[in-house]
Amino acid sequence: MAGVEVRFEDVWKSYEAVIALRGVTLTAPGGRITVLLGQSGCGKTTLLKIAAGLLEPDRGRVYFNGVDYTRVPAERRDVGMVFQDLALFPHMSVFENVAFGLRVRGVRGLELERRVREVLDLVGLDRSFYNRRVTELSGGQQQRVALARALVIEPKVLLLDEPLAHLDYKVKQRLLEEVRRIQRSLRITTIYVTHDQLEAMAVGDVIAVMRDGYVVQVGTPREVYENPRDLYVASFFGDANILDSRFAGLNSDGLVALRFEDVILNPNGDVDVVYEGVVEDIIFQGAFVSLEVNVINRSLKLLVPRREFARQGVSLGSRVRVGWKLSEVRGFNSGTT
């Protein structure tokens, strides 16, 4: 059953005085990972809970494969959800946490054990964990239990609410890969909520950038990165210099975005705009070096591959040239902020 398509149609939701969703229409394609990306308060968790059936929208509809699920309660939706604080049952062992959804469905005995074991294998927790209390586990291990608990019921849709928010960088990287691996092997439709653009790029097949209760842009990570719809998306999804249009070389007013890596250090030809400036800051980031160059009292950031940086021999206070192609400058229609 590869891929239940989830479709939100004109979904509105408000809490007392606050409007959390203002008419969201979005399709999460079957068998893919759709990331809801945005800052806290943008409505992404509300949308996820509406998908889960934990909240009912004030207006609008939710369809699973074209069937209206708007009024179906959470316990009859067959969705697996991983909560932001995981919400593991603290009074149960690892095994019992995972078994809960199966017991509720009347699965017993060997069948129960087999299915719990399979899913715990899938998330990489061996037998030695089965009887441990969930409160004794590390953050990454708890994460795996939460994922296993959501997957064991073979849900139609997997919903992940900032599942990796509290983890260390390395653990996060590993779990991101595993989420992808597991999702690919099960081909399960997944909606993944995060505020972290790197996480979004790493797992998303489709990214929906949200802001103030609206979905502002939907696309593959590459589409959104290369063609951000507005300045907000440009600076939130990836890093960009926000410049005034004339400085950037365009013959119009307004603001434009220029990705850090699209600014070229000491270009030789092949660019449309060139300025001179002074290097004000150098931050070594491993594979890349980030430079801050002062050009006519503007601070311009650029990202240079480590080898290229070494070859140029630039240091703090060096006078350098910076330039870019006009085709890399992202201009937007007026009214964007």
Place this chain on the structure above:
Amino acid sequence: MSSKQLLRVYTYVIALLLYIPIAFMVVSSFNSSPYIGVWEGFTTYWYQLLLRDSEAHIALVNSLTIAIVSSTLSVSTALLAALQVRGRRLTAVDALVYPPIVMPEVAEAVALFLAFTYLGVEKGWLTVMLGHTAFNLAFAYVTLTVSRVRFEELEDAARTLGAGRLQTFKDIILPLAMPGIVAALAITFLLSFTNFIKTLFTTGPGFYTLPILIWNRARRPGISEFASQNALNALATLVTLTALSIAVAYTAYMLRKAGR
């Protein structure tokens, strides 16, 4: 001696002082001399006396029934509310719950006395029990909300896994609320079992609980052998031991919960 050792010795001295009067009371209750401070040998006479003390038996039954009914009533009522109240709405209920805890007990007791008198209710078992319940409700609610786990997400999690309301309550909420429920039951039972002031003001002629009996006898020691110093020590020892055993059982339960 370092300041740490000094503090340590001091701490244990204070701890000892706290228990000396109780220990003295227990020892005295086994003294065959009726005079305080004169040891004439070990006896269980005063306890045998208690077996014949029909007033004490009546008082015990009254204290127990009132404590059991009042604690059960107040904890179940408070639990019902505590499990549902969350977020912003908490403040409204809290505002109602705290005054009974803050108000001086004597004043609250006077209020109950006047209200029952105004209504013309005959004072006795029912008025005492209701008087205890007023206070226990507040304590039960506070105990239950203080130890409350964040249930909302767990409830949501159980629902997405397919559990209905009843099953979620049985498998998730109740087990997690249990330490709070036990705490609330223990606290309200003991508050009621040992309550004196409110009982004094809400009881009527001829109705008494253990604390009232002890009070009456303590104020007029020696009017009968039942009210002699050491007979009273024996009675007080039994009441204290009851309270202490509940306290110990409760503490052990909590430590085991915390230790797991």
Place this chain on the structure above:
Amino acid sequence: MVQRSLVIAVAPLVVALLLLFYAPNIALVYYSFYDRVRGVFTIDFYLDVITNTVYLNVILYSLSIAVTTVLATLALTLPVAAYIALYSRGFERILLLVIFTTPFWIDFLLRAWALKSLLYMVGVREGFLALMVGMVYDYIPFTLLPVYASLARMPPHIVDVARTLGAGSLDIWTRIIIPYAVPGVLVGSALVLLMSFTELVIPSLLGGVRGFTVGPLIYTLILAGDDWGRGAALAIVITVLSVLSIVLAYRRFKGWLL
């Protein structure tokens, strides 16, 4: 839907509190203004309570006993709280907490009675000394635990850090431990002040003729004297005083934080 289930769940608690606590307090207010003999409403009872020197003296006497109790319990328990919070570890800490919380479970009446026999044996008869010993003895746990709770919130190793910065023992006590104890000291003080001010059992059992404080006074007025008006007015006055002391302590406490 959710809203309705909330109302249904909360209703029994609210109704019970209204009937068993708030309605009786209306009766209290009613009788504090109602003269049963003359059948009229009056503020005479209040005027009497706050101007009649007999009542005023009892109130002031009770207040002075309460303040003394607060200061004495604080002085006695601050070092204990500091030891438990700063130095005790693991099993010892649990043991000490159990030792100091267990008296909570034994009623004042029983503890006062137990103390009375002991004091009698060592030759201390009913009177002011016995009264004060009884007060301090009964209220030690009530100051100890809040103070301990505040001290336990001290960041670990802060004393070591202070030492590496050159602080001596005196500095550590005055600049670190005591400031950290302040919230607990205030909570404990307010609690003990409120309870000991209106205490009935200890003055009656241990105070003898020096035990005529507001608690016994109210008892006498209401249960022995049938003077409901003055009794009710006095109950309201002490409630207001107690609540004021808590509010003031709270204000002060906030002031210290800012």
